[in-house]
Amino acid sequence: MIFPRPLLDILRESPESPVIEHGNRVVSRGELLELIGRLAGAMLGAGLGPGVAVAVRTALTPEALAAHVAAHVLGCRVVCVRPGYSAGQLAHVLDTDVAAVLVDASTAAPELAWSGALLSLGPCPGAVDLLASPAGGVPDVLARPDDVALLTFTSGSTGRPKGCAVTYRAMSGHWTWQPRAWSPLAAELAKGFERYLLFGTLASMVVLEFLGLCLLGGGVAVIPEDDGRPLFPHALRRHRITGSILTVPRLCAMLDLLREDPDAAGGTPRALVVAGSPLPPARLAEAVERLGPVVYQGYGQTEANLISMLTPADIAAAPSAALDSVGRVRAGVEISIRDAAGREVGLGQEGEIFVRTTCQMTGYWGQPEENRDVLRDGMLRTRDLGRLDADGLLRLTGRARDVIIVNAMVVYAGPVERALASHPDVAEAYVAGAPDDRTGEAVHAFVVPVAGRSPDREELAALVRAELGGDAVPRTVTELSAVPVAASGKPDKQALLRLL
Template sequence: MLELIRRLAGALRAAGLGPGRAVAVRTELTPEAFAAHMAAHALGCRVVGVRPGYPPTQLAHVLGLDVDAVLVDPATAAPQLMTGRTLSLGPVPGATDLLAHPGDEGPLEVTARPDDVAALTFTSGSTGRPKGCAITYRALSEHWAWQPRRWSPVAAAFARGFERYLLFGTLASMVVLEFLAPCLLGGGTAVIPEDDGRPLFPYAIERHRITGSIITVPRLYRMLELLDSADVSSLRALMVSGSPIAPRRLRAAAARLGPVVYQGYGQTEAGNVAMLTPEHIAAGVVTPVGLPHPGVELSVRDDDGAELPPGRTGEIFVRSPYIMAGYWGDEAETRDTLRDGWLRTRDLGHVDAAGFLHLEGRSRDVVMVNAVVVYAGPIERVLTGHPDVDEAYVVGAPDEGTGEAVHAFVVPAPGRVPDQAALAARVRAELGADSVPKTITVVPGVPVATSGKPDKRALLTNLF
């Protein structure tokens, strides 16, 4: 791998790339693609991650962010990507094949500069255009996952669990790269599974004797349904992330899988912020999302920006050496998000007396009912607290009578039939009349977006 990185760095240098130049990477998930990422970083390039599945307008937006070259491979060389200078990993008509470059015998010289932007990784774009989070080389050098000499005991144990890591998704995701690092730097092997038509979880775990991976909440639920048909006893670390999971379901997952389940909380802008370990879960600590990593500071603040004491709910702010430097080309949004070195997560929550972080919703995941702000997160928690409900998803939609109305979608617990009237009464009793959903729809499951997260907005298309 190091030799491949050296060769590709020479090819990228010959193509005119180096410190401060930007290369947009849209490739399949392959060893060569990872080597190209590392080679571009060694040269000090700005690596622009292009996620699969972008609609044309979002793709044009991402490729229009001061990109000097686009890197593709034979599987991703779509016409809309063949603009400007195109590089490739493999034979692509009209592109420079980096793998065919003869290379040289010189050493791999790292020319990255600490304060240059190393990567643009993008938010999901669910609120419009994807925002490019600018991560500097200095921040990557301080990142918990990439510095094994400074790993905490928790991080070191986690890395040991990733001895054989099930690697899937896209290298354009900071989450994928963040958890690939402990595998490789801990001496492990990343396994990229071939598609055999069956769910990766649990069948690829059994086939490749996987010891560790990351998993979204919907995939975890599906995996638990299929456990009777697969052997996943090789697992030692399974990181659940991407969206909240009900405490009852987290306990059930740990009971079925054993002491291997971690829960992580983070954002594209901040990386992984907090982690709940199997030891925490075994001790009955399942309500919070974890303790912050060493070097990560948390501050919970009210609407006026004043810090709140433990136990009080407010907006969560994060400060660490590896948060983003800002949103590329969006100074207004950067000013609104970064405050005196602190990152506004726009998540609501509190820190308890033991230092554990608890999430309570999104400050922007709101519905305006009769001009009253109603948060989706607390409603979802109340609904999933009912024994008839396994999952709950709340969204808002325009309403002639109230401006917006709350609509809830619930996935029933096995063998249960949720009573919509009883659920509505439960929300009314705990949160008040404004939070009561106008409709409660029982669904077999939630659609999943390309990011792997629940696509709550897609549920509305079946309602109206």
Template structure:
């Protein structure tokens, strides 16, 4: 295998190297590496028969299964543009997500008329049912400049944005190209012998860290139902897991020592982790705790470890040092570097960064400039090279690791005939990382119904965008700048008034 082997050749080589070793374990079923490679062969043949090939769009609406993983690898072998469909996507978003796809892949037994309707004339391939008995050995056909993967954002702006990655980016991806791994990456990957995999294969983060497991001879261990943490750690002998900050909070409150003896890597990501919580996690769990900062468009940007904090106590309030192959700068409004310790916008450059937003040149131009990606996050770099985040250059709330722009939520609320003005603020929340709280000013003579407003948001933007509370106020406090004072609004939410 050469350093420049085309994605996903490194994975194919690794599966063939030890075909009897387990690759995916789900309940009583274990799929060996040889069996997974055979699924890739057969799914490649089925997709090719359906018209898939270089540059063609293949949408994957599958579960976290060996078949779903094989379908993604097979589509990449053919050089397709893979579009992952997250579970629970609002029906109103499906036509946007599935635009320009030629083939839709679904699990056996899936009855999804909304999916099929949104996919239009796309051919449908049903896993297991439509696979031939055999197929040729896979030979990656991805062209470097073709789009290989489109990862949808939450859709909180009204419709999901599609972060598009080329085959060149995936070929150069830090996690999918082991020939380029540094000692730091190899040390992290060594803990992924049994990677507890849940959520969705359409997640860029899951996809990124699945590589560390499969490329080091590890096994992806999939719970049969919703994850039961921390019980699943011990029951499934998991050595590595990705967690959102809220899940970490619950873990710290409920874990028993016996649940955690197998863990070697617990990577926490998705939203800021308070310094006292990181310290508590290290005290309870030990050096297995890692805090990652990243974005869908970039992958991992930086990583903080317990060892970092021991050597540099001031790093406790940071999100760590830039990851391997990642360049980080902090710039002013004109794009010029600010001095160490000064605050500015964090911009990032890496070989595996996204190309731009699929068929959205205006948004792409706002974010990608001269090869650097604007994170829209504010921060500073200290003298030891640790990155400290200080705020956001955009008005968003991150709920359960999913980013939601508040503007679209406010727009939906104010569309209700009883609402004159609407404002949404984000507040730290132990359960969800952050929570959105809405404040509405009623129209004359009206009495807005909070439950009806929350239901309206669910219909228009999906359940994850629904505010935790809706509070009616007679008027909105104004800041000295003349703008609505959202900090003052946050103090008016029901929990704050009650002193919770």
């Protein structure tokens, strides 16, 4: 069944049931379906349709969600615009054959610098207000399987964001958007996401995929209003949240708050999925201890979606083995661990991770040379290093590109970070390289200590030297109360280097 028809079918069932809570506003399934129909009709009247690109730059609202779905109903290519782009990045994202830009009152800012067709969700100067259109039925799904459904962008941490093109065929085979084909893991998570804390941006693929589990499982997406307190853990209790995704920095900040105030915990979480960057085993163990058997750790990429998942059952069965892994490869994912020559290695051996999924991108938009490098015989080169052990657990060991060249020797940041994080006084560890007159580049470490402690620098150096050799020993170690976070929600290593 072609995407997004399964969602429309779910919304037609029990139209009086709530589907979105936004502050004090409750939107029913029937109301959301009516809104999708109204916006789809207005977009069609504005010239949008199969294969036409519309860039969506909006706040997170029920209308924004309806607009995304309406554009997909018409078979448009939805160009996802993340918040926080610089003017140059924004111009780069919009330079993708975009026919129209959709904004709202909060995002129609001067830096948009867009002279083409402008659509809006509500009155905006110079824009066609789609919400002013009369109500109408939802048109038939016009999407064509091989058209691009989504152009969703990488974080842009290395410069310009890369647009990952995902077709309607891929979205129709997505692990979350076809409930009739859900794996046991998807069904388990859908039950946990009965009340999904929806925050961030719909321009994020990971937000969209877990939103699919919530909506198609009959759940309610809860969009919280800012009350000045940290979202986690306070919103979990306030909104009776059962499921959410969160980044590693958000989880670590929540754990720090709970250490100071254990009574702040509450709510009824059943599934908290941590994703975006590796989670130190000690922090994962602390999360399980404080929050219970509700913590999942997901590993994936914008280019491939979810690749593997560590579940509470995995952790309970073998905590010592599971805590430093990213779980088991998801059903429907083919994985290959390869050496530098492209040859597959055996179980337990380290290499670069290649995957093939039903919902992976067809390529980066307008980057044929990059595509030839990253797509090999239908498999996607993740540029992550890891190994698949005999117990079925996937372990990440570093980034193929996250390297520091010290004395002409390659030092991978990931193993250094893990060595530092194994010290009992270290809660989190991050490593980055910077130019150095003596060694070409030097390793610089940034650690978040366990509360009330300060790790001994010599002990940290000895740990790294014993495990990885002298070239990997950090030139400097900087203590932080918390790691700076980029717009993507991941640790910002460029910001770390600016602290030197």
